[in-house]
Amino acid sequence: MDYYSLLFYFFAVLAVGSTVVVVFSRNIIYAAFALMFTFLGVAALYILLLADFVAIVQVMVYVGGILVLLVFGVMLTKNITNVDFGGKSMNGFPASLIVGVIMGTLILLVTRTLWFRSDVPLVPENTTKTIGELMLTSYVFPFEVAAVLLLVAVMGSAMIARRS
Amino acid sequence: MEALLQDLLGENLLTTIVYCSLPLVFILVYALLAILGEVKISAWMQDRLGPMRTGPWGIIQPLADVLKLLQKEDTTPGTANKPLYNLAAFLPFMASYATFAVLPFSSEYVGADLNLGAFYLIAVSSIAVVGIIMAGWSSNNKYSLYGAVRSAAQIISYEVPAAMAVLIIVLFVGSLNLSDITVAQEGGFWNWFVFGGPKGEVTLADGGVISASWANIVYFPLFGATFLIYYVAGLAETNRTPFDIPEAESELVSGYHTEYSGMKFAMFFMAEYANMFVVSAVAVILFFGGWQSPYGTTIGDLAGIRWLGAVEEFGWFTVKGLFFVFVMIWLRWTLPRLRVDQLMHVCWKVLIPATFAIALVVGALVLVV
Known part of the structure; x- marks a missing residue:
């Protein structure tokens, strides 16, 4: 495995792992801070795709702007530590239907698209x-x-x- | 520099790691000097002697301080949120170290010569805010939380004029690459942007040409004002007096790092000093010619010795950067602290409209001339 794949898998695991924390964490503060690692992981993946401008915009807008605003807002609310959110599941059937359809479409898209590989070494421009x-x-x-x-x-x- | 390291160590991962660690060595040495400078200068300004007992004239005092911090017990408040409390100590330093990657220390040493250097610098430094909020919240202490909220509000507000000031120079040069911005000011101190930009013709790495014109007369006061705005905004972003409202000792004990001790406190301290240098270095790169010497050439270049020229450039960069760090220390021991409403007034009603006006004029002139 070369450095590129190593870095790719590291950042992919970082992004996906922290997203799992965002979704399943019962503590809203943990979820907010885990979101930072998701954003940074995705930014790193953009850099690996040589999209440097998009990556920096990602850090600037999401980490520097949206995340800070989010954490700021959460902190100014009362009793942040024991906010009861997501204690019960509701509307299980319609939700899983919609999620299933979206997920199926995405998987179809990923598998059906003809991805091409360039043999020319890419240079950042x-x-x-x-x-x-x-x-x-x-x-x-x-x-x-x-x-x-x-x-x-x-x-x-x-x-x-x-x-x- | 990279080639030299590759000759020494071979072309492998170790070379890359060593290359990336060089700024760390710089920060450690600089932090010791800056701490000594801070205690000594504050002492002189208050008609004291400062530390005199550790070593001759007290020069080993910072080393003694570091040893003390290393030995101190690492306390964690019982009600603190431990994982976040431990993680938060490292984020501000991580953010300021990340900005060192794009600083051109000399024409031979830039960690990463990014085309988007200036943009990267603004984006990455905003990660520090997350660390500060995390520290304030996880300490589970009202003073920490107040400090964190104040600090975040302050940094978010002052990021706008700082970024606009950077943008004004970027508009003029037509490049976000910090090395390009440095090269655009070559040929002596009268060509630095604070003195109105190049008086002759300069060719950039990507083929762009900047030439002098009558507009330089207009640029001279505009860029001077931009420098002042950048420096004030940068000072506010480092949370230092007169903008140390987040740490205001008389109100908040010590702000967001009240509960931290030992090495974790030292990490916040290092981040503050590293940030002071980053702000000064960016001011130097944008307005004072970066690593360019004030007389336009170096002894190494005249004698044809490349490494000597690079060392001299590094020297000029450091001297100019340290001078602005000195000005920060000077201001800290001269000015009283602002009130919160004054702070926000200065930012949103004075600095931001001023930067927008300057950006409009400079943009129009770049288009017309």
């Missing part, structure tokens, strides 16, 4: 410039729509916060 140009030319519409969506979300949350 300066991806930022290309991504920036594409975002402001070919993909400017989805980019702007996402921006407007975020603006609406911010305005909405500010309004809800003001009212109470």
Whole structure:
């Protein structure tokens, strides 16, 4: 096994293992902190795919932004240690049906896709410039729509916060 | 540097590990010097002598402090959350060590010469916040939790002007690579960005050309202001006075690391000192020419001795970085602590609008000129 596969399996196990903690942990704080290792593991997998820009955005947005906000919010609530969440399972049948369908689709996609292997050794390139140009030319519409969506979300949350 | 190590050790995993550990050696030596500097400078500013008994003139004091910390009992509060309490001690240092990977210490030594260096630096340093919150919460102590919440709020707020200040220079250079930003300031101190950027023509590694124009007159005050904004925001991110609200001794005992002792406390301490150097080093790279010497060339380059040139560059980088660390110590023993509302006022109502205005003007000028 070469270093690449070794690193890949290490980070894959890290990402999947910490996700299992996120899903099954009864302690909401453990779940939140385990999420950090999931994000970092996924970022490492992006780097192994030579998507350096996406990897750093992943760390910046998810670890530096969303996770900190999440932990911050959880900590400001009362009695964080004994919040009873997920004590009972509810709606078991519809939930497992939907999850089963999504999982089946994903497995089908993974197995049916014709993955190709490149024999050319990949060299990291300066991806930022290309991504920036594409975002402001070919993909400017989805980019702007996402921006407007975020603006609406911010305005909405500010309004809800003001009212109470 | 990498080639030299490969000659010495062969092309294997060991070489990589040694190459990655070099900044650690640097941090350890620097931390000892900075601790001595802190106690001595604070003493002089208060008309004292400082430590005088350990070794001549007290210079072995930091070593004695390290030995003391190593021997201390490692206490854990009985009600603390043990796994998180132990893990949290290492995250802030991990985050600041990760930023050392992209700092160009000289033209011969950059841990990883990433094209996205500046972006990586901003992203990775935000992991420290998670460690601080974890430490504050897992200690199960209200002072720790208050300190952690304050610290997180402060770091998240001041990340915005710091990142915007970095972005202004990136806009001008057209590259996120910290080595490129350093090279763009070659040829003497008047070409540093704090003095308005290159006065001649500079070719970057990716073929981009930066040339002088009338706009340099405008850049001069703008980049100077950007440097001040970056440095103030960086100071706030290191949680040092006048921004030490998270650790305010008079209110919170010691903030998020109140409960830590022994080596775990030392890890927080090291992270703080490492962060001080990172902030200073980034200020040096962005505004003061990085490893460039102030007169544009090095004795090693003039004499044609490559290794001597690299050593001199490393020397310049360290001297400039340590100077800004000194300024931080100087400010700490001169200024009183801000109030929380003043802190937020400075960040959101002064620094952030200012950086946006500067970014707009610089962006327009880069487009027009």
